[in-house]
Amino acid sequence: MRTVMTAVFxxxxxxxxxxxxxxxxxDDTLTFSYDFRxxxxxxxxxxxxxxxxxxxxxxxxxxxxxxxEELERDGTGFYFHSRNVSDDIxxxxxxxxxxxxxxxxxxxxxxxxxxxxxxxxASGCVGIGGAPGESVFMKAGATDEEPEAxxxxxxxxxxxxxxVDKGNQRQDGPAASFVGDVANPIPCEEVNGLDDAxxxxxxxxxxxxxxxxxxxxxxxxxxxxxxxGFEGVNTLYYLEIDVRLEPIDASAGD
Numbered sequence: 001m002r003t004v005m006t007a008v009f010x011x012x013x014x015x016x017x018x019x020x021x022x023x024x025x026x027d028d029t030l031t032f033s034y035d036f037r038x039x040x041x042x043x044x045x046x047x048x049x050x051x052x053x054x055x056x057x058x059x060x061x062x063x064x065x066x067x068x069e070e071l072e073r074d075g076t077g078f079y080f081h082s083r084n085v086s087d088d089i090x091x092x093x094x095x096x097x098x099x100x101x102x103x104x105x106x107x108x109x110x111x112x113x114x115x116x117x118x119x120x121x122a123s124g125c126v127g128i129g130g131a132p133g134e135s136v137f138m139k140a141g142a143t144d145e146e147p148e149a150x151x152x153x154x155x156x157x158x159x160x161x162x163x164v165d166k167g168n169q170r171q172d173g174p175a176a177s178f179v180g181d182v183a184n185p186i187p188c189e190e191v192n193g194l195d196d197a198x199x200x201x202x203x204x205x206x207x208x209x210x211x212x213x214x215x216x217x218x219x220x221x222x223x224x225x226x227x228x229g230f231e232g233v234n235t236l237y238y239l240e241i242d243v244r245l246e247p248i249d250a251s252a253g254d
Contacts, residue, residue, distance in 0.1 A: 027247055028102060028104070028247065029244065029246045029247065030101070030102045030103070030109075030244070030245040030246075031242070031243065031244050031245075032101070032242065032243045032245075033240070033241075033242045034095075034240065034241045034242070034243075035239070035240050036064065036077050036238055036239060036240065037074070037075030037076055037077075037239075039064065040064060040078070041095075042095050042096065043078065043093045043094070043095045043241075044093065044094050045062035045063075045078065045080065045091075045092070045093055046062075046092055046094070046148070046149045047060050047062075047082060047089060047090065047091055047092070047149060047160070048089075048092070048149040048160050048161055048162045049088045049089055049090045049159075049160065049161060049162070049227075050088070050089060050159070050160055051159055051160075052158035052159065052160060053158075057083065057085055058082050058084070058085060058089065059081065059082060059083045059233075060081070060082050061079070061080070061081040061082075062079065062080050063078075064076045064077070064078060064079070065077065065079035065237070067199075067237060067239075068198070068199045068237075070199055070200075071200075071237075073201070073239070077117075077118065077237035077238055077239050078093065078237065078238040079235070079236070079237050080226070080234070080236045080237075080238075081233070081234070081235050082233075082234050083232070083234075084228050084230060084231055084232060084233075084234050088168075088169070088227075088228070088229065089228045089234065090162065090166065090225050090226070090227050090228075091228070091234065092147065092224065092225025092226075093222075093223075093224045093225065093238065093241075094146070094147045094221055094223050095221065095222045096146070096220075096221055096222075097219065097221070097222065097245075098217070098218055098219045099218040099219075103214050103218045103219065103220060103245075104214065104218055104247070105216050105217065105218040106215075106216060107213065107214050107247055108212070108213045108214075108247070108248050108249070109142075109211060109212055109214070109220075109245040109247055110207075110208075110211055110247075110248050111141065111142050111208040111211070111212055111243070111244070111245055111246075112205070112206065112207045112243070112246075113140045113179070113204075113205070113206045113207075113208070113224070113241065113242065113243055113244075114203065114204075114205050114206075114240070114242040115140065115179065115205075115206065115224060115240070115241055115242075116201060116202070116203050116238075116239040116240040116241075117138075117182070117201070117202055117204075117236055117237060117238050117239055118200060118201050118202070118237040118239060119182040119183070119199065119200060119202055120184070120197040120198060120235060121136065121182050121183050121184060121197070121230075122183070122184060122186040122187060122188045122190065122191045122197055123183045123184065123185060123186065123187055123188060124183075124187055124189075126188075127230045127232050128230070128231040128232060131183070131230060132183075132230045132232060132234075134181045134183050135169075135181070135228070135229040135230045136182045136183075136227075136228045136229070136230055136234060137169050137170045137178055137179075137180075137182075137227045137228075137229075138178075138179040138180055138181065138182060138204060138224075138225070139166060139167070139172075139176035139177060139178055139179055139223075139224070139225055139226070139227055140177070140206050140208060140222075140223065141166070141173075141174070141175050141176035141177055141208045141209075141210065141212070141223050142175070142208065142212040142220055142221060142222050142223060143164045143175040143212060143220065143221050144212060144213055144215050144219070144221075145163070145164060145215075146163070146221050147162060147164045147166075147221055147223045148162070148163040148164075149162065149163075150162070162175075164223070166223070166225070166227070167227075168227065169227045169228075169229050172209055174210045175210075175223055176208075176223050176224075176225065177208050177209040177210065179204045179206040180204045180206075182202070184199075184200035184202055185200065186198070199237065211248055222241075222243060224238070224241060
């Protein structure tokens, strides 16, 4: 299935590239393929859903990093790490798309993803707050404004929250919907904790539950992340992200 889906994305991408002499129109389906062996490619990493002052204990780290040997895949992936003492960390990637990418102003798009990532969270494990695999929820979507981690005050406490509605944990929001969890196929009884657990590549295909409408300046933002209910160390490598944007009748709604 992975080979078939990849072929669809790349054939469509090649066709789009062959039409570069024609200006984009609201009828053009757009496809994008990002392989993090080729660098960040405009994707930016950030974190939200924690209290101000917790940054040091949360041990945030996100960067391109060489892949673990067990993946048998050379090169780099986009690596995320946090120690989720807040029981609600959102680790996310975002990327702007604009006129140079073929986005047309004031156009509504249906959005689908193929996400290839690597997780060392075995299936069926038990953890504080939730399982390290089944309680870490991958989400993907898009929005017409930049998704940012912003400072808010909640019950007198300063919190870092998302500027867009991604929902919470498994719950969907207009900016991001539930893709699946990050549990890999290895049974928990076959590993000795996360420190010794091997990474396994996992592919998820996803159709976002909401349409996204570009701005007057022909901009929108892609959003991919994990919403964690597991109070422990969360790590992940993003390997590839493919995106398809298909114009729809804006009057049809979400």
